[in-house]
Amino acid sequence: MKYSALASTSLLLGTASVLAASADDWTRRSIYQVVTDRFALGNGSSPPCNTDNRAYCGGNWQGIISKLDYIQQMGFDAVWISPIVENIQGRTSEGEAYHGYWSQNINSLNSNFGSANDLKALAAALHARSMFLMVDVVVNHLVANPTNTSDISPETFDYSLLQPFGGQNAFHSQCFISDYTNQTNVEQCWLGDSGLPLLDIDTENSTIVDTMNTWIKDLVSEYSIDGLRIDTAKHIRQDFWPAFAANASVYTVGEVLIGDVTYAAPYTSVLGSVLDYPTYYGVYNAFTSGTSGNMSAIASLVTQAQDQYNHGTFYVGSFVENQDNPRIQSTVTDQSIVKNVMAWPFINDGIPILYYGQEQGYQGGNDPSNREALWLSGFDTENKPLLTHVTTLNAARKQAISANSSFLTTKAKFISQPDSSTLAISKPPMLTLLTNGGNSSSVKWSIPSSANLFSGSETVVDVLSCNTVTTASDGSLSVTASSGLPQVLMPASALSESGSLCKSSSRSKSGALSAKADGAGLLVVLAGMISGMTMAFA
Ligand code: ABC
Ligand code: CA
Secondary structure (H helix, E strand, O other): OOOOHHHHHHHHHOOOOOOOOOHHHHHOOOEEEEOHHHOOOOOOOOOOOOHHHOOOOOOOHHHHHHOHHHHHOOOOOEEEEOOOEEEOOOOEOOEOOOOOOOEEEEEEEOHHHOOHHHHHHHHHHHHHOOOEEEEEEOOOEEEOOEOOOOOOOHHHEOHHHOEOOOOHHHEOOOOEOOOOOOHHHHHHOEEEOOOOEEEEEOOOOHHHHHHHHHHHHHHHHHOOOOEEEEOOHHHOOHHHHHHHHHHHOOEEEEOOOOOOHHHHOOHHHHOOEEEOHHHHHHHHHHHOOHHHOOHHHHHHHHHHHHHHOOOOOOOOEEOOOOOOOOOHHHOOOOHHHHHHHHHHHHHOOOEEEEEOOHHHOOOOOOOOOOOOOHHHHOOOOOOOHHHHHHHHHHHHHHHHHHHOOOHHHOOOEEOOOOOOOEEEEEEOOEEEEEEOOOOOOOEEEEEOHHHOOOOOOOEEEEOOOOEEEEOOOOOOEEEEEOOOOOEEEEEHHHOOOOOOOOOOOOOOOOHHHOOOOHHHHHHHHHHHHHHHHHHHHO
């Protein structure tokens, strides 16, 4: 069954109701992350948007509603939107609050993105498509401009703007975070700098804790939110989170920005899970430094995370780009490498997240360059190889979920390889072969019969190309690649029952048969028939 019983029931009862989606419900999902200001305008216009200006460009919730076909046709069934509450107005020394992380009043919405009805309409439109809504929330800080820019001492802020608290005593005393090895400093000092201080909320105060817990409960219910991305999770004491998550009563994924598994691990017990930053760094480094990139570091980070995280890595958010880090293509443009990196979130244990724009080939570097307007590429779905790639990856994951009922609860395993520029990741019925060799490399993967993945003389399909290979009589498999492309292999028998993926895979070797969105299924079938006929006549 594609959706959980609870989700289906909610759909029958009415689209506006909260699905109360759990971490388990989210594991079958695939998330498309948008910065609301940069995705689409409800009126369909395409204004210019210079990221360097750090200013609002006009995207809004109605814009997202108008482009749900675009998102859903790539196979995504959840959307994570940037923070929704009212932010600091006007221009600060760091620009405008177009990204939404500079809250001022948590009880009011950011009118740049639309009205309460628009946000409710977005939730309803998503639910009508059986899609989930994830909202980004900030609990750690509020932001105020000092009234006197030459003096940012705490007395100089206009606290009346900072709602619902309204006074200096709601904040930790002023100090900027200066020592990331001192957890008290990380939790109680302030992010930002003298140019734009992020006033650190006193989350040790029980009245404030109650306010936050009531706030999140009401927010989730008011806007029918299915999941939360928790900003700056490591900047609040761990024991704040369990009650907050319980009040949210939906899946919560915390942003713990760190390269260290052991540091991140405890947050997987106080929240639904975390964004898997440690593995992100491993993947980013392995694929952006040529063949000197350390591929085995990925295996070691994932294994550590599987061992140390609560629920292993099944509930993590798995990503390779986001609003805080340079896009992959700002460093590497070899499309074979880009395709390898993009495959990662879809073939490991976690919940895949794609940051909007990657499918269009965006190349922005660090913040603010990585927040390009999507409308400037015209929502093009033709001639966009990476969009086709991600569509296939989503379809492959869905097919794996339906072919193996324990796919989502079986840990990914790494099969050791002789070539250090390769990785082989087994998560039955998927076997993924990755390489950082690049488009002119020649690499080989060897899968021994002891891996117990395939039977003897079995047909195995690379669902990215629809090419097939056959296992040896003992079930072992040897695969070579001369173009540096990733391969996502599945037994032909795991593909035959349903889905649009490589329909005629066992007969065709044509790369033209790669999976398309559901609507293109007929085309794929026809192409398969023609291809099959060609072979029959040959
Ligand atoms: C603004 C400017 C930027 C400028 C920045 C300093 O100030 O626009 O050009 O570089 C929002 C906006 C940003 C804005 C900030 C500050 O507010 O989106 O444009 O940047 O005003 C979250 C969100 C993020 C958001 C905020 C604030 C928080 O995802 O979009 O930013 O609500 C820390 C926090 C993390 C936060 C991040 C931006 O800063 O922990 O929650 N993200 C080390 C620290 C991390 C730290 C990171 C970056 O540096 O450990 O805690 O993140 O400062 C690994 C190590 C890590 C290390 C990384 C870099 O390397 O293991 O420890 O992280 O290997
Ligand atoms: Ca804090």
